[in-house]
Amino acid sequence: MVGVSRSAVSFAFNSPERLSVATRDRIFAAAKELGYSPNTLARMLQAGQTQSLGVLLPQNLAKIMENPYYARFLTGVGQVCDEQGFTLLLTPPLRDSMLKAIPYAAVDGFVVCGLEHDRGEVAELQRRGIPFVLVDSSPWADVPSVDVDDESGAREVTRHILELGHRRMALLSIDPGPERAERGYRGPLARRMAGVADALSQVGMDLKDINLVEVPATRMDGYRAAKALMATAEAAPTAIIALSDILAFGAVDALHDLGLRVPEDVSVTGFDDLPESAWLRPRLTSVRQAIAAKGRTAADFLISAIRGEDQHPHQLLGTSLIVRDSSARVPAAQSTGLPNA
Amino acid sequence: MVGVSRSAVSFAFNSPERLSVATRDRIFAAAKELGYSPNTLARMLQAGQTQSLGVLLPQNLAKIMENPYYARFLTGVGQVCDEQGFTLLLTPPLRDSMLKAIPYAAVDGFVVCGLEHDRGEVAELQRRGIPFVLVDSSPWADVPSVDVDDESGAREVTRHILELGHRRMALLSIDPGPERAERGYRGPLARRMAGVADALSQVGMDLKDINLVEVPATRMDGYRAAKALMATAEAAPTAIIALSDILAFGAVDALHDLGLRVPEDVSVTGFDDLPESAWLRPRLTSVRQAIAAKGRTAADFLISAIRGEDQHPHQLLGTSLIVRDSSARVPAAQSTGLPNA
């Protein structure tokens, strides 16, 4: 229409100084008339970059967005995206497969949530040469990762409950999914279990001595599980150690509904220390991990990897016990006649 | 390497039945050896679709993810993505411009949050022929949109507070941003203000008669604003109507910290009815809007538009007042000597 080559059009948009003003204006005029603008995908294809970070998620989007943990984590990732001008692509499993989702994501790299280094997804990313960072996995030599010292956090909170005199306890844990049968606990959950077990062993107890319940990490599941736990009348626990704050939220609600007071009748502790933990009444005793910092660090590592800078960085983030109002001494009436009391 | 054409390779991956088993196996073997797999971007370019929905956001990613409102909204959008096998691309402003962000998003369509039909972004999307749906805008003929009947919600909650005898009230509102100066209130905020004004007029009052404070919609801003409001000793309000739940959360906290009881000393109401509203103590009186359903509907409309089906659907979602524990009769001591009491 203007009578110039495609290259001239490209110059008009990308390096206008290389064209005479007259030609440039003619091109822009024509572009406006035709409604033309450079195609996003073609541009990305040619440039070999998308200006977008992917987050490879282990669950459906609906479940992820419902989970305040991820809201916090993605806040951290989002901070880095904001700074660097990246968009954020959330990539849930496709037909229940994280592996199948990979080829449908137009991203420069992935933050991979909750996968161990030996998973097929990791091999696939390596094969494709897509940069990635593992989060909540287990440190492994040639793979960048960001992890949390869950074990010491779990040890600390368990010890805290034990020091308050509790012995009849329930461990409200996260469902490890089907993979557990073959491989046992892994990653953060394995570390948390180990921490609990370690603290127990120091008073001569064992994971067998406490009531272990495993449910999906939602508020509702925490609610139901707590109700079920308290129903077993004679063996009802005096403390519930939840391995996730949302489970603890649900448990506190359930106890309220049962007419039980927290912490006077039953102590409840969480894990993660979500912002909400300090909003609720009673304020929740929980293990703090720097969730947003975890997201930030992972995204920073990923950006480095995309730029081809740093090679295989690892980061282990600490935890700390935040004692608030939901944990207290075991009730006097219940503290007698129990093992190790 | 195999000695076949590129087309054959394409067939091997996409319609294997059109190739003889021998050739196909040879191709796969070579692909494995070379680490080849079809390029995502090229595939999208040729197919003309990305299997990805975009959400065009008015704020930085970090701010968005911190906001429980968006968590809920994106849960709804996410549900549809899950069902339809789409990924979700979060597109924050690029260098403070939503317009600039558009060409960097590889998506099949946009859910556009909080923009009016006359904004440049909307024109740009139309020009590019990218399907989109406006959310929290104002209904407009040729543009698909999903809106909420904020006005009646605001009217109801204001009337509720008035019926409880309050007259000295503060309206804790959301900062409308710089655009307000030129164009006045728009969209949901305009409707909410109108609803409040309408309810006030029914008792002979006016927006001028109440204390209007406008702050960014964060918990911390709500906290600070509430503290400032109560500081003006003789004119301190007996009720705070917040136009957003997070602002109300912050306000409740501030009142606690000031040693004031909610609702005995001061009533507080929210807007949105986030899930958290029912978790907090006191449980928050709030205007419920179906946030997740809003996201679902928007995404459904968008998918229709992408498929080229339905043309310009509109949806107006209702609101309802949820009265809980944070609102009560005006304290006896304060109910005398006030205008219209």
Add this chain to the structure above:
DNA sequence: ACCCATTATTAACATGTGTTAGCAACGTAC
């Protein structure tokens, strides 16, 4: 008038795919 330098513009290539029309080869029926 001629050479050179500078600037404006373009042809050709590279990024990787999916699709369509068509060409060989091959077997089968008559």
Add this chain to the structure above:
DNA sequence: GTACGTTGCTAACACATGTTAATAATGGGT
């Protein structure tokens, strides 16, 4: 032995860009 349908594969095109090296045009100096 020839006409015909089937199978297996390929050449050419389309999707749209950005980049580089080469070419055309222009003006100025001698």
